[in-house]
Amino acid sequence: MALRPVQVNIKALDAPAVGRFWAAALGWSAYSPGVTTYVGPAGGLVWPDPVAVGVDVVPVPEPKTATKNRLHLDLATTSEAHQAELVARLRTAGATPVHVGQGDVPWTVLADPEGNEFCVLEPREVYRDTGPIAAVVVDCADPRAMARFWGEATDWVVRDVSDDQAVLRSAKGSGPYLEFLRSPDVKTVPDRVHLDLLPYPGDDKAAEVARLRDLGATDLDLGQGDVPWTCLVDPEGHEFCVLALS
Numbered sequence: 615m616a617l618r619p620v621q622v623n624i625k626a627l628d629a630p631a632v633g634r635f636w637a638a639a640l641g642w643s644a645y646s647p648g649v650t651t652y653v654g655p656a657g658g659l660v661w662p663d664p665v666a667v668g669v670d671v672v673p674v675p676e677p678k679t680a681t682k683n684r685l686h687l688d689l690a691t692t693s694e695a696h697q698a699e700l701v702a703r704l705r706t707a708g709a710t711p712v713h714v715g716q717g718d719v720p721w722t723v724l725a726d727p728e729g730n731e732f733c734v735l736e737p738r739e740v741y742r743d744t745g746p747i748a749a750v751v752v753d754c755a756d757p758r759a760m761a762r763f764w765g766e767a768t769d770w771v772v773r774d775v776s777d778d779q780a781v782l783r784s785a786k787g788s789g790p791y792l793e794f795l796r797s798p799d800v801k802t803v804p805d806r807v808h809l810d811l812l813p814y815p816g817d818d819k820a821a822e823v824a825r826l827r828d829l830g831a832t833d834l835d836l837g838q839g840d841v842p843w844t845c846l847v848d849p850e851g852h853e854f855c856v857l858a859l860s
Contacts, residue, residue: 616769617811617822617856619792621652621668622687622750624807626728629673635726636669638707639689639700640746649673662815662859667747667789670810678729678806682714682799684852685807687732688721690741690748697722701734730807740791747790750809753797754850760794763848766829768811804836805853810843812857819844823856 626632630644633651637644645652645659652659654668691697701722705711708727716723720736733751735741741748754760761780765772770782770792780794792809813822823844827833834845834853842858 617767617813617826619667619750619768619770619809620664620812620857621670621810622685622807623810623855624669624671624730625674625676625678626671627674627677628728629671632726632728632730633669633671635704635707635709636671639704639709639726639732640669642668642746662812664812666745667750679803681803683731683807684753684797684799684801684805685809686730686751687747688741688749688751688793689732689734689746690744691735691737692742693737697734697736704734743788744790749791749793751793751795752852753799754794754852755796755800756850757794757796759849763829763831764792764794767826767831767848801851808853808855810855810857813859815859819856819858826856 624632629651630646633644633653636653640653642653642655647659651671652668653671654664655666689700691700701724704724709724712723712725712731714723714731722734723731724734725731735748757778757780758775761772761775761782764782769785771785772780772782774781778796782792813819826846830849831846834847836845838845844856845853846856847853
């Protein structure tokens with residue numbers, strides 16, 4: 615048994631507008647099958663076997679605080695010209711430059727129209743086949759511990775582990791990387807951005823959730839009530855959800 619990372623969940627005051635922004639950023643389409651706005655490749659939301667790690671923008675009544683998100687997206691580019699064009703296009707679409715202590719670096723740090731940080735990377739060979747999302751990046755205290763938990767929690771393969779970074783990727787060798795970077799920052803507010811995981815068809819969601827608890831996950835009550843998904847936190851308090859297949 616294992617779970618698949620299938621989407622990055624972003625909370626927003628104006629979910630359709632933020633969804634349209636991310637559709638423009640990724641060159642994908644925005645769909646609104648319900649109250650959320652899903653951003654994915656052309657063809658719509660293919661469930662329960664989505665073809666890519668998408669973005670699901672969920673409406674909430676609270677704005678983002680000034681606190682930096684602990685999870686962000688790195689966007690891939692194919693050339694310096696592509697990087698410059700993408701940054702310019704996203705600034706026109708409502709992105710703003712932000713400073714998170716990055717100093718003089720070859721990538722560009724921006725925030726979406728509601729303040730969620732992301733990076734537009736300079737071209738890197740390692741990300742040449744990922745698609746528009748190069749990596750889902752998570753700040754953490756202990757990358758080795760995160761590699762152990764997430765390597766067991768999902769069907770993604772641990773590619774590299776050090777004291778400063780842990781890197782996972784789908785066993786199929788496609789799509790974005792999942793990267794845990796050592797950071798001194800600690801959680802002070804609920805996560806604005808988190809991962810959603812999905813069982814494979816035929817697997818039992820309740821059994822998967824029980825397995826995650828055995829690995830060190832704990833239940834999270836956000837006032838969600840009786841819903842088909844299960845909210846959890848990993849051993850460092852990163853929030854995530856296990857979705858239902860239908």
